[in-house]
Amino acid sequence: MRIGIDVGGTTVKGLALAPDGAVLAEHRAPTPAPDPDGRRVVAVVAEVARALGHRPGAPVGVALPGVVDETTATAVLSANLGWADVAVGHLLGDLLGPGALVCHDVRAGAVAEARTGAAAGAAGVVAFVPVGTGVSAAVLVDGVPLRAGGFAGEIGQLVLADGPFRGLRTEQVASASATARRAGLPGAVDVARAVHEGDPAAQRVWAETVDVLGQSLAGLVAVVAPAVLVVGGGLALAGDLLLDPLRARLAALLPGLRVPRLVPAAHGDTAAARGAALLAGDAS
Structure with missing residues (x-):
């Protein structure tokens, strides 16, 4: 099982996928924004992950809006969340373990559309x-x-x-x-x-x-x-x-x-x- 969570918009959206890409579960929660230090948003992400069956250390991808540096797992600028240079990867690691991966919401969406969607x-x-x-x-x-x-x-x-x-x-x-x-x-x-x-x-x-x-x-x-x-x-x-x-x-x-x-x-x-x-x- 693989879990993905999207923090963009007014709702934190989470999916659990089977190895073949089938949706096993979906869970949503309101996004607590603005949240300058990122802790409330990350806490909601952790709640959504647990609702989807995540276990500490298991793979989970978290997609963020704005300018995101995936190599450092940092939200460089996410205006709607009130984030500037927030070390999201560090915060996620504390709650979800080393399996947490930070990515950009639009680039993640592109991967989904290219692999299993409109551009497959x-x-x-x-x-x-x-x-x-x-x-x-x-x-x-x-x-x-x-x-x-x-x-x-x-x-x-x-x-x-x-x-x-x-x-x-x-x-x-x-x-x-x-x-x-x-x-x-x-x-x-x-x-x-x-x-x-x-x-x-x-x-x-x-x-x-x-x-x-x-x-x-x-x-x-x-x-x-x-x-x-x-x-x-x-x-x-x-x-x-x-x-x-x-x-x-x-x-x-x-x-x-x-x-x-x-x-x-x-x-x-x-x-x-x-x-x-x-x-x-x-x-x-």
């Missing part, structure tokens, strides 16, 4: 871009995540150089939460529904999101040339309403270059926990 069987370079409360990317090269000290893939932090949103970061415009906020609706699914129903204000916001997201993805594609680009997060729930215009935008921005196969994520909000379990199993 794809060779070479695969990219995973969840578009939820923020925008981030993970790049796998032959199944291995590109890390660069934890800073790789932060496309949501790109500052827009021109246009109506000049000076804002990509995720301040094109994340699921920003799209909903700009449309004055509760969530991205509500915006997609309004777009489908022909609401002109929602359609304008949606087109702006596709344009800005397309610009960031075009830069990623031009540099690493993924064969498959998996789009996840709340915005991807819109399916082809998002992916069709995004494909067209990428084709327009990348003349003469290969446009990757765009597919929706398969594992939903459990991708990071699944990937964390897989990575913990690899390391054991």
Whole structure:
């Protein structure tokens, strides 16, 4: 049995996987944030692990948001948790034993989608871009995540150089939460529904999101040339309403270059926990 726990978002999500990848158990608990020293969050992680049947020293992967240095098991910057240079690996080791592995939530999600999800069987370079409360990317090269000290893939932090949103970061415009906020609706699914129903204000916001997201993805594609680009997060729930215009935008921005196969994520909000379990199993 392998256990993976995802600390991102408002909920700590845990999965226990069988050797064949089947889900044996799932457990969730509220994330106690902000938590500057990390101790309350790590205590909840330990509770979730025990609820899933973890035994001290057994493999368990813990996926963290923000900038994560996996080599030192440190949360360099996890803004929604209030973390800066928190030695999470040390805290986890005290409660879970030496089998605890720290990883990044988006890179872990990419591993899950590449091995058992939307990009299963794809060779070479695969990219995973969840578009939820923020925008981030993970790049796998032959199944291995590109890390660069934890800073790789932060496309949501790109500052827009021109246009109506000049000076804002990509995720301040094109994340699921920003799209909903700009449309004055509760969530991205509500915006997609309004777009489908022909609401002109929602359609304008949606087109702006596709344009800005397309610009960031075009830069990623031009540099690493993924064969498959998996789009996840709340915005991807819109399916082809998002992916069709995004494909067209990428084709327009990348003349003469290969446009990757765009597919929706398969594992939903459990991708990071699944990937964390897989990575913990690899390391054991």
